[in-house]
Amino acid sequence: MKTILKVQDLCKSFEDTQVLNNINFEVEEGEFIAIMGQSGSGKSTLLYSISGMDRPTSGNIFLCDKDISMLDDEKISEVRLKQMGFIFQQSYLLKNLTIKDNIILPGFKLGKVSREQVNQNADALMLKTGINSVAENDIKKVSGGQLQRAAICRALINQPDILFGDEPTGALNSSTSREVLDIINSINKDGKTVIIVTHDVKVAARADRVIFLMDGNIHDKLTLGKYDGDEEKTNTREKELYEWLEEKGF
Ligand SMILES: Nc1ncnc2c1ncn2[C@@H]1O[C@H](COP(=O)(O)OP(=O)(O)OP(=O)(O)O)[C@@H](O)[C@H]1O
Numbered sequence: 001m002k003t004i005l006k007v008q009d010l011c012k013s014f015e016d017t018q019v020l021n022n023i024n025f026e027v028e029e030g031e032f033i034a035i036m037g038q039s040g041s042g043k044s045t046l047l048y049s050i051s052g053m054d055r056p057t058s059g060n061i062f063l064c065d066k067d068i069s070m071l072d073d074e075k076i077s078e079v080r081l082k083q084m085g086f087i088f089q090q091s092y093l094l095k096n097l098t099i100k101d102n103i104i105l106p107g108f109k110l111g112k113v114s115r116e117q118v119n120q121n122a123d124a125l126m127l128k129t130g131i132n133s134v135a136e137n138d139i140k141k142v143s144g145g146q147l148q149r150a151a152i153c154r155a156l157i158n159q160p161d162i163l164f165g166d167e168p169t170g171a172l173n174s175s176t177s178r179e180v181l182d183i184i185n186s187i188n189k190d191g192k193t194v195i196i197v198t199h200d201v202k203v204a205a206r207a208d209r210v211i212f213l214m215d216g217n218i219h220d221k222l223t224l225g226k227y228d229g230d231e232e233k234t235n236t237r238e239k240e241l242y243e244w245l246e247e248k249g250f
């Protein structure tokens with residue numbers, strides 16, 4: 001297995017408050033990692049610091065063996081566009097564009113492949129996530145679940161090395177959330193590395209490994225192994241995770 005991300009002695013402070021203290025971990029290619037912890041424990045700060053959306057105060061982040069912690073703003077934006085995909089609680093799609101135009105936009109911006117190829121990739125992603133029938137819709141004329149699927153397609157249009165998510169199902173109801181999670185698991189099964197911040201046991205139970213943050217430190221890690229969708233095994237994973245979290249007073 002190849003290490004795709006290596007986080008070394010990562011610290012992050014806001015003014016004189018240290019929010020992340022010496023974080024160290026590695027992620028293998030194809031892994032699905034969930035980051036959990038109490039509100040304010042530093043989950044989003046960690047995600048933003050490792051994905052170049054924010055800068056670490058000190059420490060190193062190696063993405064595919066390349067240290068990205070020292071890159072200037074222009075270079076880090078390029079790395080994000082080329083090698084990283086992001087999904088958040090809200091979809092942040094542009095409201096003057098159709099669903100499909102939102103998805104192809106980062107592809108055109110990167111310009112790595114022809115516009116025709118970007119279009120084809122967008123069609124394939126929309127088909128995979130089940131939103132091809134609303135491709136030409138205005139973003140106000142689709143459901144919350146469809147919006148989030150579109151956000152996933154947009155995140156994947158440039159075939160990034162890692163898909164990052166910060167509470168990607170946080171605004172969805174439980175059945176829509178399950179559908180979106182099935183898509184994320186299926187993308188991961190195809191080999192994409194996924195790192196997601198979540199409060200939700202049902203989300204984290206689908207990850208290979210869970211990292212638990214407490215006051216800006218990695219407090220503990222739990223290995224669950226690959227999720228295969230089996231209902232009985234899913235219940236067992238959720239129970240194991242729930243008990244593990246309960247020990248930590250979560
Ligand atoms: N831009 C900022 N400026 C100052 N302090 C910040 C900033 N961003 C985060 N913090 C502080 O860092 C700590 C960790 O915040 P963070 O958003 O990473 O927590 P979180 O674990 O994602 O919480 P939640 O579950 O509520 O989203 C908090 O105390 C927060 O107030």
Ligand SMILES: [Mg+2]
Pocket residue numbers: 043044045
């Ligand atoms: Mg957060």
